[in-house]
Amino acid sequence: MSKILLIEDEPYHAKLIRHAFHKFDPSIEILHRMDTQDALALVDKESIDLVVVDYKLENSDGISFIKDLRKCGLDVPVVMITGCGDNNTAVEAIKAGANDFIYKDVGFFNALPHIYKQLIDRYKTDREIKRVQRLIFRFNEQLMLINSVIKEINQNLDPDFIIDRVLDAAMELSGADASIFCLYEDDAVKKLSQKNISLDERTIENFRDSCAEYITFYSVEDNLELIKGSRLKGYICYPMELIENHRGVILLFFYHELGIDDFDTRSLEIFLESVTSSLKNGILFEIIKRSQILWRSTFDSISEMIVAVNEEGVIIRCNNAFSQVCNKTPRELTGENIFEMDAIPEGIKLCMLPHIRKRRGSFTEEVSCENHIYLVTGAPVLIEDNERGMVFTIKDITEFRRLKEQLYHTDKLASLGLLVSGVAHELNNPMTGILGYTELLKMNIEDENIRKELDKIYKSAERCKKIIENLLTFSRQRPPEKTLVQINDLIDSAIELRIYWLRSNNVRVIREYDNLPMLNVDPQQIQQVIMNLLVNAEYAIEQSRKEEKIIRFKTRYDSKEQSILIEVYDNGIGIPDEYKSRIFDPFFTTKPLDKGTGLGLSISHGIVKEHGGEIWCESSPDRGTSFYIKLPVKKSRI
Numbered sequence: 001m002s003k004i005l006l007i008e009d010e011p012y013h014a015k016l017i018r019h020a021f022h023k024f025d026p027s028i029e030i031l032h033r034m035d036t037q038d039a040l041a042l043v044d045k046e047s048i049d050l051v052v053v054d055y056k057l058e059n060s061d062g063i064s065f066i067k068d069l070r071k072c073g074l075d076v077p078v079v080m081i082t083g084c085g086d087n088n089t090a091v092e093a094i095k096a097g098a099n100d101f102i103y104k105d106v107g108f109f110n111a112l113p114h115i116y117k118q119l120i121d122r123y124k125t126d127r128e129i130k131r132v133q134r135l136i137f138r139f140n141e142q143l144m145l146i147n148s149v150i151k152e153i154n155q156n157l158d159p160d161f162i163i164d165r166v167l168d169a170a171m172e173l174s175g176a177d178a179s180i181f182c183l184y185e186d187d188a189v190k191k192l193s194q195k196n197i198s199l200d201e202r203t204i205e206n207f208r209d210s211c212a213e214y215i216t217f218y219s220v221e222d223n224l225e226l227i228k229g230s231r232l233k234g235y236i237c238y239p240m241e242l243i244e245n246h247r248g249v250i251l252l253f254f255y256h257e258l259g260i261d262d263f264d265t266r267s268l269e270i271f272l273e274s275v276t277s278s279l280k281n282g283i284l285f286e287i288i289k290r291s292q293i294l295w296r297s298t299f300d301s302i303s304e305m306i307v308a309v310n311e312e313g314v315i316i317r318c319n320n321a322f323s324q325v326c327n328k329t330p331r332e333l334t335g336e337n338i339f340e341m342d343a344i345p346e347g348i349k350l351c352m353l354p355h356i357r358k359r360r361g362s363f364t365e366e367v368s369c370e371n372h373i374y375l376v377t378g379a380p381v382l383i384e385d386n387e388r389g390m391v392f393t394i395k396d397i398t399e400f401r402r403l404k405e406q407l408y409h410t411d412k413l414a415s416l417g418l419l420v421s422g423v424a425h426e427l428n429n430p431m432t433g434i435l436g437y438t439e440l441l442k443m444n445i446e447d448e449n450i451r452k453e454l455d456k457i458y459k460s461a462e463r464c465k466k467i468i469e470n471l472l473t474f475s476r477q478r479p480p481e482k483t484l485v486q487i488n489d490l491i492d493s494a495i496e497l498r499i500y501w502l503r504s505n506n507v508r509v510i511r512e513y514d515n516l517p518m519l520n521v522d523p524q525q526i527q528q529v530i531m532n533l534l535v536n537a538e539y540a541i542e543q544s545r546k547e548e549k550i551i552r553f554k555t556r557y558d559s560k561e562q563s564i565l566i567e568v569y570d571n572g573i574g575i576p577d578e579y580k581s582r583i584f585d586p587f588f589t590t591k592p593l594d595k596g597t598g599l600g601l602s603i604s605h606g607i608v609k610e611h612g613g614e615i616w617c618e619s620s621p622d623r624g625t626s627f628y629i630k631l632p633v634k635k636s637r638i
Helices: 011-024 036-045 062-071 087-096 108-154 159-174 201-209 262-289 291-301 320-325 346-357 398-444 448-475 487-497 499-504 523-544 577-582 600-610
Strands: 003-007 029-033 050-054 078-082 100-103 178-185 188-195 216-219 234-241 246-254 305-310 315-318 363-369 372-384 387-396 483-485 507-512 519-521 549-558 563-570 614-620 624-632
Touching: 003 011, 003 036, 011 029, 011 108, 029 036, 036 050, 036 062, 050 062, 050 108, 062 078, 062 087, 078 087, 078 108, 087 100, 100 108, 108 159, 108 262, 159 178, 159 188, 159 246, 159 262, 178 201, 188 201, 201 234, 201 246, 234 262, 246 262, 262 291, 291 320, 305 320, 305 372, 346 363, 346 372, 346 387, 372 398, 398 448, 483 487, 483 523, 487 499, 487 507, 487 523, 487 549, 487 563, 499 507, 519 523, 523 549, 523 563, 523 600, 523 624, 600 614
Parallel strands: 003 029, 003 050, 050 078, 078 100, 507 549
Antiparallel strands: 178 188, 178 246, 216 234, 234 246, 305 315, 305 387, 363 372, 372 387, 483 519, 549 563, 563 624, 614 624
16 A cells, blocks of 8 residues: 655645545555645655645745755655746756656646656666665675685685685675684584684584585574574574585574575675685695605505516515515515515516516506416506606406306396397287187177187187286386386286296295285386296295295285385295305305306395395295395385
8 A cells, every 4th residue: 555645735735636646546545744844754754655745835845845855865756736836946846856846737636646656666666776786786895805705715725714714704794793614524623713702512513413405594583492592693504515524514693683685695605605615625735735645555555466666677666465465564575576576476477577678568468377367457657767667556357257257147148038028029919819819709609618618718818918918027128117016916927927837846826915005116126026036936946856835925014114025935945054144145146057147136135225125034944935025115216
């Protein structure tokens, strides 16, 4: 609702003007005054949108009122009306601070509301422009301060200086009364700087724990226990992720109400983001000072053997891995000739020799000797005083080569999956024809005996089609895709793929299903886990040669933990105790080469973990094995 102050000593004119404004907008409130002093006091107290003042008043005049209004710094639009003025009067009124001038001619009061509308719109626009200009000017000043501080701290990489300068500038930008910077290394306080405040580390840690991951403003209205009971009105928290195990936090404290607008917030964010980079450089500068020790410890911690020799084969430097093979310390080995050392296999020496003597460039060779395979890498190096030499890295890759062979076999399995997929697609089309033509025959034959035989064909074809669909689902390669599924149905689908083998070998499959909620998982991956456990159970039963062969699938929903438990039990040969700790290791298997790759349980373990679940095993030799899968109902993820 708008408020208009009318200063008019002629009651009739005041009535006409009031009527005109109410006709234009009934919500407008007209405040009528006849005396300019009363009007001036009202403008100072009330929020007035427009002042309409008469040029000639009984005890004063409109020009004097406008001048007094502007002297008081009251920026309110003013329209002067007069019945006895001329152009000079209008010029005088505009110079005094009036925004418009109207003569009291016939119907002048009807023009006032339209002038009011124009003035208000223009006034609001001008006021918004001025406000934005002030904000931009202030923002530019803040950017100049930020630029100055950043330039200053980048010229001095001392972390103590950077922290001190950052706190001063942050307080200036935000208007804070006090500030704290705390630098942590491995959760221990490394540096602490406080200005206009003194808090213990425990209190600072409480403030730090309340921080979000970005700049955050807290006031006393938040009912924070940290603020209640103190004279603090609020604080700003800014966490810093620095380098390696270093992180920091800046706290700005206010003993007055927080009056930070969006421009101040953005300036503070720009500044703090910039100084984070400068502080990283300062910390790196400190780390570089310790680089000699760090390099040596890194060199010695490398598991591969590293040795540097001159052109004669004399050892200049070696790491701990090399010295341990030789049963000496690196210091003891320095100065010895590598070709005279019995601890180094002859094959490796023969590999090194031509490269040292002929000063060849970098090389990498595989050397087989003493039932091991070594990867020997060499590179020329300038030692000192123009003395040349070679740096050798020796790595035992025997196990790596074994794993590589296993991966080749795994690739064959992947190719077999593609083959299964192609065959299933080829079978799917004729199977659809069998179902269709069988349905047509049933429609055209009335003999019940023949119709029953056709029903058997139709059901068998449907079963074949379902097996083909399961094969396609199981062999299809696609990105993980979660969807709501029923675990019991997934287990049935996996059993259906192996039902022929199970029946042929007289294996009794027991299904004890609980009433389970839907689970958000990748159905193909979970079915792969079930299939791996089923195949392992088949193998264990086959090896046991027991008369009664049992595989049991049992599901249960734990409402307290909101999880689904799947048990796959077989009464096969069981798992020896010495193998239980290794069953989930990649490529570990007790099966013959043509029976398994050792990847099934490892992949199953990875899939279950990616879904946020757990998988474990309980087994006794000759008594059987139970594998358990626990999947969370709410936290399943990929």
